Amino acid sequence: MSELKTPATGLTVGGRDLGRRRGRSGSSARLATMWTLIGPALLVYLGTVVASQIGGPVAVQGAYALVSLVAAVGLQIFTGTSGVLSFGHIAFTAVGAWAYGLLTIDPTLKKALLPDLFSFLADVHAPWPVALAVATTVGGFLAFAVAPFLMRLNGLQAGIATFGLLMVVGQVLTYWSSIGPRSGQAMVGVPADLPLERLVLVAIGVIIVSWVYQHARTARLLRATREDLTAAPGSGINVTIHRVIAFTISGAVCGLGGGLWAATNRVVQSSHFGVGMTFTIIAILVLGGTRSLWGAVLGTLVWSALDSLLVYLQGGVTLGDYVVSIPEGARPIILGATLIVALMVRPDGLTGGRELTWPVQRWRRRG
Amino acid sequence: MHFGQSLIDALSLGALYALVALGIGLVFGVMRLANFAHGEIITGAAYALIFTWHLGPVVSVFVSLLVGVVLAILMELLVFRRLRTTTPATLLIASFGLSFLLQRVYEALFGTNVRTAPVASGLAGTVTVLGLRLQILSLVTIALTAVLLLAVHYFLTRTNLGLQVRAASTDFRTARLLGVRADRVIMLTFGISGGLAAVVAFVMTVQTGAVGPTFGVPLTVLALVGAVIGGIDRVIGSLVGGFLMGFASSFFSSWLPEGIVRFRDAFVFLLVILVLLVKPAGLLAGSGTVERT
Structure with missing residues (x-):
């Protein structure tokens, strides 16, 4: 309940009260708060720059x-x-990818590939920003529609x-040829x-978006329900309402992710959005720490x-006189084992569920 | 299709799902673990049948049972024992990860294509009883399930170890205080669940004759879901839930109209979500909480 006791900032970093820190030094506390946004964004940006510089498969x-x-x-x-655990978010990603694919594929190609489409879906065409917006909306809307249940x-x-939601959506997308390809085939192009x-x-x-949400009142109240559901x-918090808000925003973001996936993969098929992708996303969160953006x-x-x-x-690496390589099937096995070992060794993830802390302040305090 | 025939089919599929759900429910009782990876025990035992069938049925079935029991106990020793103090949600994620991992191991060992062998092909025929053409396998499944249920019931209610299992399921901490050995009881329960998985593997392998890396997945997902809607904290709840799941999907397959039958699982899962809304703890939930106290 520590979250509720900090009316000044309402912020906690890894359970520690930022309000108290502000009393000591206002500007560095503000910096520490902004750093929880700037740090992750900077890392993502730098990581992408490095990947694009290396180029090729990387x-x-x-x-x-x-x-x-x-x-x-x-x-x-x-x-x-x-x-609250969810195995169903890839359903939102799937509908987002569907929406993006249907909006961006050239209508002539689309009519040839997907002959059973509703006519309004067959004719519609939109540039990518609109398609991304629609993917986000569709994901968020589906989440909002099922959330009350x-x-x-x-x-x-x-x-x-x-x-169950993942299974239902998967089956509908696989077989309903009025909104996509015939039974389990792919949308290409x-x-x-x-x-x-x-x-x-x-x-x-x-x-x-996530950072702004985490600092909103509704997120603070929801964190309080996470810490103590009784x-x-x-204390007067309506659990269901705040969960519905979080679920809708998170469904919208996953829908957007689906749109990005469609544009990146360029082939969309219902079998992509199943247990395998769910596994990857959950493993990422478990590995990093579910409780923080960081x-x-x-x-x-x-x-x-x-x-x-x-x-x-897998491709083989030459180290001096030796060629080091791992067999074909070893990659997913190692990835699967990583999730289980992470759960055993660090159940709260690498970050321990904390946000990124501003490194300079720690040095100052020491000095 | 004749109604009596589809009734027997539904009964036998329900019985099969009940066996899967029973294996899952027993483990849940002592561990608060809803084991997604139960399906990979079934797959392992089924591979054992396929690869050893040429050695004769007795040897093959024995090896398959052994594989099932050993796999289940290894899961407990290597993975779940170290996670025993965590929440059911964490355990569910761990078993989800283990299921994914084992499927990839099977893929690496035996390839993505199915492996085939004519396992007990004599059981695949039909007999005519009172004008109904019935699959021998359906009848065998129903009989096998009845025998196993009686055996598990006898074990749980008439033996000392069974009493310990029940005590651990009802209140794990108190049971430990009263001298129930946690490790032994949990390992035993995993062993029984592995044995039940091997029986399920036998029936399924006779039916399909082909085993691939994800052989046990569809069955396990539906049975696990069935166990939860039945009330997974009681053995009877899992059992009934699993049975209903198999019974419902068999009936949907026989009687849904042609164009809609492909959406069978969607109907089943919508039904599941509705049941969970009305009775979140399950149809036959006990008074205890689902979280371990």
């Missing part, structure tokens, strides 16, 4: 990492703030019900409108770096 992996980042930040907005559940039941430099701007935008409603960012960075390293090793 730049491609960097693009996918940015897409994963958006989806992970989206899931973190809900799961991190509310403490799902948000009453906790723990295991929430996990199962959100998993999504134009490559989002190169790395645009992706990174969208990703930083999402980080800003006391918070007793956790989502650091988790994506470490996970993507590990993944890229494994891809690199």
Whole structure:
């Protein structure tokens, strides 16, 4: 409940009260607060610059990492703030990707590929910013529509019900040929409108949205319900409403992630949005630390770096007289083992669920 | 299709799902773990059947049972024992990760394509009883389930170890204080759950004759969901929930109209979400809480 006791700033960093720190030195506290936004954004930007400088496959992996980042930040907005598990967020990503694909594929090509489409979907065409906005809206709307039902559940039941949502949406997208390709086939020909430099701007935008949300009153109240589901409603907090708000925002961000995914992958197929992608996003959050934005960012960075390293090793690396390589199937096995080991060794993630702290202040205090 | 036939089919699929849900529910009782990776125990046992069937049915079934039990116990020793003090949500994520990991291991070992063998192909035929053409396998499944349920019931209610399992399920901490050995009881429960998974693997392998890396997944997902809507904190709840799940999907498959039958699982899951809204703790929930106290 420490969150509720800080009316001055309402901010906590890893459970520590920022209000008290402000009393000591106002400007450095403000800096520390801004640093929780600037630090992650800067890291994402620098990481993208490095990836694009290296180029080739690393730049491609960097693009996918940015897409994963958006989806992970989206899931973190809900799961991190509310403490409720969701296996269903990839459903929002899926509808976002669907919306983006349907809006950007050239109508002539679309009519040939997807003959059963509703006629208004067959004719519609939009530039990428509009398509991204629609993907975001569709994801957010679906989340808002199912939230009143799902948000009453906790723990295991929430996990199962959100998993059910993923299954339902997956099956509808696979088989309903009026809104997509026939049974499980792919939508191809999504134009490559989002190169790395645009992706990174969208990703930083999402980080800003998440940061602003984390500092809003509704997020503070929701964190209180996460810490104590009995006391918070007793203090007059309506759990369901604040969960619905978080779920809707997080669904919208995941929908946006779906749009980015469609533009990056350029082929959209319902089988992409299943248990595998859910696994990746959850693993990223667990690795980094579910409870902070910094956790989502650091988790994506470490996970993507590990993944890229494994891809690199698969190709074989020459070290002096030896060629080091790992067999074909080893990459997903190592990734899977990483999640389990992370849960055992650091259940709160690499960041321990804390936001990034401003490094300079620590040095000053020592001196 | 004749109504009696589809009734027997639904009963047998319900029985099969009930066995899966029973294995999941027993472990949940003592561990508060809803084990996604139960399906990978089924897959492992099914691979064992396929690869050893040429050695004769007795050897093959024995090896398969052994694989199921050992896999389940290894999961407990290597992974879940170290996570015992965490929340059910964390355990669920861990088992989700373990399920993904084991599928990739199977892929690396046995390839992504299915492996085939004519396992107990004699059971795949049909018999005519009272004018109904019934699959022998359906009848065998129902009989097998009945026997196993009686055995598990006898074990839980009439033996000392079974009493310890029940005590640990009801109140783990008090049971430990009263001298129940936690590690032994949990390991035993995982072993039983592994054995049940091997039986399920046998029935499924006879039915399909082909095993791939994700062989056990669809069955486990539906049975796990069934266990939760039945009330996973009681064995009877998991059992009934699992049965209903299998029964409902079999009936939907037989009787939904042609154009809609592809959306069968969507209907099943919508039903599940509705049930969870009305009774979040499950249809037959006990008085205890789902979180371990």
